[in-house]
Amino acid sequence: MRLLVYFAPKLALALVTMLGVSVLVFLALRFLPGGYADILLGPFATPDARKVIAERYGLDQPMIVQYGRWLLAMSQGDFGVSMVTRRSVIAEFLRRAPVTLELASLSLGLVLLVGVPLGVAAGAAASDRPQGGLARLVGALGASVPDFVLGSALIFVFSVWSLWLRVGGYVPFFDDPVTNMRVMILPTVTLSVFGIALVLRTTRDAVLRVMTEGYITAAVARGENPRNIIRLHVLRNAAIPVVTVVTTYFGFLLGGAVVVEVLFSIPGVGLYAFNGLLNRDYAIVQTGVLLAAAVFIAINMLADLLYAIIDPRIGSGSGR
Template identity: 50%
Template sequence: MRLLAWWSRRMLSAALTLLLISLLIFAASRLMPGGFAEVVLGPFASAEEKAEVSAKYGLDRGILTQYWLWLSSAVHGDFGLSMITREPVTTEFGLRLPVTAELTILGMAAAIVFGVPLGVLTAIRAGRRGGGALGRLASGFGVSVPEFVLGSLVVFLFSRYALGLTVGGYVPFGTDPAANLRAMVLPAAVLSVFVIAVTARTTRDAVLTVLVEPYIAAAVARGESPGSIVRRHVLRNASIPVITVLGTVTAYLLGGAVIVEYLFNLPGIGSYVVQAVGRRDYAVVQAGVLLAAVVFVVMTTLTDAVAGVLDPRFGRSA
């Protein structure tokens, strides 16, 4: 019964959050300087021409009417037509989703394979000589260096010198897996630097918190090996903040790694939405930002659910 009440609160909170976000998205898109008619027709168009374009695309209706029509259609999975290409937004997103999804999968794989072990190792060595300084330095570097700086450096080096990997020239995985991986390795590596650093830092702090607990001292007193203590006692008890940050980072990645997609000329959702902002393609902008919000809310809810399974106290206190 308590679990059902918790899920009901979470679902209600998620629905209200998405409703407020949809309102903010719609209002922000309409408040951007320069409307769709001005962008399409140019600054020297007459008022009559602008009015004709606004009427053609339904932009002359009341703002609340436009919002209601868009929201009611979006609830049923219909995000309308792109105002530029006149193609369904859902179809356009479907073509670009595999690119962003592949970046997300590669980034999260790197976070789990490299970030978690690096954080655990740094925490375990915290009291020893050197204190895991190299791990702390690496995580601090990853968090501090902007993606556009690191990405620009990588693009320059691999474009200037023949180092065996491709910059740009995206090829779908189903068409040529080898060419796809050659084109995706570099952007995924650039994107994963931040993800690995955040995961390693969070894992380190979580493990350090667990290592001072009395049951760890009891395990040491019983003569358990360090590896056994880490596996049996440390990892599970330190997993909740790690899972939380992994869920948040997944939502960030899937929401669109805009800078990386732009630098490496990848036809993902993030770069597509940014282009739509410049064109005042309201349907695409609204759908893209709403999709990112949905992913974030869903990942947060799933993260809380997993945390509740690992530690029942989490669900009772949430």
């Protein structure tokens, strides 16, 4: 009951947010230069030909009417069909979702495997020790190298020298696990570098803050094993900012790492939405943005649930 009271306002805010996102993406697409008729017919199409296309897809109606029809259809589970392929948009997203989920899961796993231990080690050590300097260096480098720059460099290197890994040619994991890993390692690394830097720096700062607390000093004075101090006292109390960053980053990944999927030709939801935007395929882009927003909101609500589990005072409101 306590958690239900805690989450009720958040659910209401989530619905309002989704409605706002739907309005914004709908208007943004309509105000983009060049509509579907321009992409389909080219710059030399006659007004009559444009009118035919507009009437066929209802684009000649007032925007408020178009938005109302779209909203009503979505409320009934109909997200529309692609103007280009005439296939169900939601079916295509569901078909491609496992690819993006695999890429996001691999990236998050690498982020946690590298970022959290390095952050804990750097935070538990004095800032002037090599661990602290290494953490700052890795954090600065990872945060300053854009995904498309790192991805382009990796594509160039591994296209010239294969080094066992492959660029492009995605194969589902259950069809050929080895080939799948050969294809997915490079995009996973590209997508993980910024996340590693972010999680590392957040973990380090959180651990440093907890290490200054009185109960840590008391544990050291009692002669407790340093590993037990980290495991029993530091990690739990430093977890909330780390959970915040990790869940937010995972939401970003699941929303579709568009740049990486486009660079490496990974057939996930990001690449599908990107192609839909190029073709001004409104149903694809609108559905993609809404699904990304829904995933991001759900991930943040999961983070709130984890907060309440880690620190029960948050859910009860006594800690505020």
